[in-house]
Amino acid sequence: MKPSIFDELMSIGAPRAVELYARLTILERSPIKVERTRDTIHLFYENGNSLLFTPEGFEVRIEGADWVTTSETMPTSRLVSRHTFHDLLKQKKLQPKHIIDLIQEADEFRKRDNKECKYCKKSYPHERRFSDDVCYGCARIHLGVIF
Numbered sequence: 001m002k003p004s005i006f007d008e009l010m011s012i013g014a015p016r017a018v019e020l021y022a023r024l025t026i027l028e029r030s031p032i033k034v035e036r037t038r039d040t041i042h043l044f045y046e047n048g049n050s051l052l053f054t055p056e057g058f059e060v061r062i063e064g065a066d067w068v069t070t071s072e073t074m075p076t077s078r079l080v081s082r083h084t085f086h087d088l089l090k091q092k093k094l095q096p097k098h099i100i101d102l103i104q105e106a107d108e109f110r111k112r113d114n115k116e117c118k119y120c121k122k123s124y125p126h127e128r129r130f131s132d133d134v135c136y137g138c139a140r141i142h143l144g145v146i147f
């Protein structure tokens, strides 16, 4: 039996496999931005989700923010799930469409992560909330919190 392209990928070694997986995934769903380092390829999608390919596998990430001062944030990303090529190969879930399905699961994670502020009634992700049901802006106004 002829080996599948995925079997071939796994036999050529991680550095080339990560490159090829990223390319196959790009063919399945186009990212808006691609960042490369020596060992990683990070694909960014319009909805704020991203895929970080490493030689061992990939991570599904969503956009986030780190507070660098009390009033300034820096864009970052948060881990949703991590998958090794080895495990996905064993589960026969190494087709690019499986990887795209995992990106879509990140949308569900993001929906669960967003919670409504009881004062302004707007939804905020974890890093934009003072507590589970109060955003930072309303914590300042309604609870007298000083940052």
Ligand SMILES: [Zn+2]
Pocket: 117, 118, 119, 120, 121, 122, 134, 135, 136, 137, 138, 139
């Ligand atoms: Zn609020």
